[in-house]
Amino acid sequence: MITRDEVIAALDRVLDPELHRSIVALGMVGSVEVEGSRVAITIKLTVAGCPLKAEIQRRVSEAVAVLPGVEGVQVGLDTMTDEERAGVRDSIIGGPRKESPFDADSRTKVILVASGKGGVGKSSVTCNLAVAMAEAGHSVGLLDADVYGYSIPRMMGADRQPVMMDDLIIPVESHGVRLMSIGFMTADDNPVIWRGPMLHKALQSFVTEVFWDEPDVLLVDLPPGTGDVHLSLAQLLPGAHVVVVTTPQLTAQRVARRAAAMADRVELPVAGVIENMSWFIAPDTGARYEVFAGGGGQALATDLGVPLLGQVPLESDVARAGDDGLPVVAARPDSAAAKELQQIAANVADAVGLARATG
Ligand SMILES: Nc1ncnc2c1ncn2[C@@H]1O[C@H](COP(=O)(O)OP(=O)(O)OP(=O)(O)O)[C@@H](O)[C@H]1O
Ligand SMILES: [Mg+2]
Missing domain, CATH: 3.40.50.300 (P-loop containing nucleotide triphosphate hydrolases)
Structure with a gap:
């Protein structure tokens, strides 16, 4: 039997294709429901009509489908609220914005x-x-x-x-x-x-x-x-x-x-x-x-x-x-x-x- 925690652990390894961060850490995982061997997940996209939604959907269903005990994965899509999106923005910037991200201390x-x-x-x-x-x-x-x-x-x-x-x-x-x-x-x-x-x-x-x-x-x-x-x-x-x-x-x-x-x-x-x-x-x-x-x-x-x-x-x-x-x-x-x-x-x-x- 697959558990909800196992599904979330698998989702944690899925990266957003452009933000290169875990979709769990980004708060993109809405609901996760497990019923027997079937899993239903809702992913909250950062913006409506996100051009990468098909890719995100593919990554999510692949990551979950390979788990032992899973026979069906359904990935639904939703969109973040303005507040949630602002939270993502703050979390990826990680602090106040610098004058230039490529200043003297930059590793780039x-x-x-x-x-x-x-x-x-x-x-x-x-x-x-x-x-x-x-x-x-x-x-x-x-x-x-x-x-x-x-x-x-x-x-x-x-x-x-x-x-x-x-x-x-x-x-x-x-x-x-x-x-x-x-x-x-x-x-x-x-x-x-x-x-x-x-x-x-x-x-x-x-x-x-x-x-x-x-x-x-x-x-x-x-x-x-x-x-x-x-x-x-x-x-x-x-x-x-x-x-x-x-x-x-x-x-x-x-x-x-x-x-x-x-x-x-x-x-x-x-x-x-x-x-x-x-x-x-x-x-x-x-x-x-x-x-x-x-x-x-x-x-x-x-x-x-x-x-x-x-x-x-x-x-x-x-x-x-x-x-x-x-x-x-x-x-x-x-x-x-x-x-x-x-x-x-x-x-x-x-x-x-x-x-x-x-x-
Ligand atoms: N090594 C190469 N072999 C064949 N064709 C090339 C080669 N390098 C560039 N080209 C072709 O030459 C043309 C000019 O190349 P490119 O646009 O990269 O130059 P550029 O210096 O950036 O030009 P611009 O000044 O317009 O910005 C293009 O059509 C490109 O495909
Ligand atoms: Mg050029």
């Missing part, structure tokens, strides 16, 4: 991914590093700071709005990465026009009003070039490291040097350089082509006195996976580009002093 390694010019593959590289780090066992946040040309939602296959808990924004989780992008907030592809102070406020709320929950690492996809966004973020994320993405062309390298000069001006250390689109292997003959000759990645790294963290080949899988919303390290982990990106993720982790994941 913050990595700003910069490039001098557009189109060098910065967002593609950032998404792949995030997924590779999550697969390596780190908890990972990814902040899309490219407020004009955001592309992270599409590349990560995430298109729903984040859940709000009062004034707290719960990041959207995709491929094991916690995401925030202005793209989640705009209804369509209308360009967003920001004036300086508004821009700073938007970035500030992305840093302070999002429940990042102290991840091991926060990757930030910067807009191309050097400008207001960089200045704002340097203020909001004082302990950040900068990684510069460039292509092999020497002109690109010269432009990328400006991104490094910007890091210098705001006194953030540059952890290294990643060269993208380094070569192309013809799939039919295996011949290697240096499409953009120049050795720009190594030249820039030498110039800055930082390591070249790796080179990513030009591969149609990288572009295709990005368009499909599944980064290549997840879609085609055995491809040459994916292997390079996994190695680069490990190199970046070492360069910023991210401890090896233990879990």
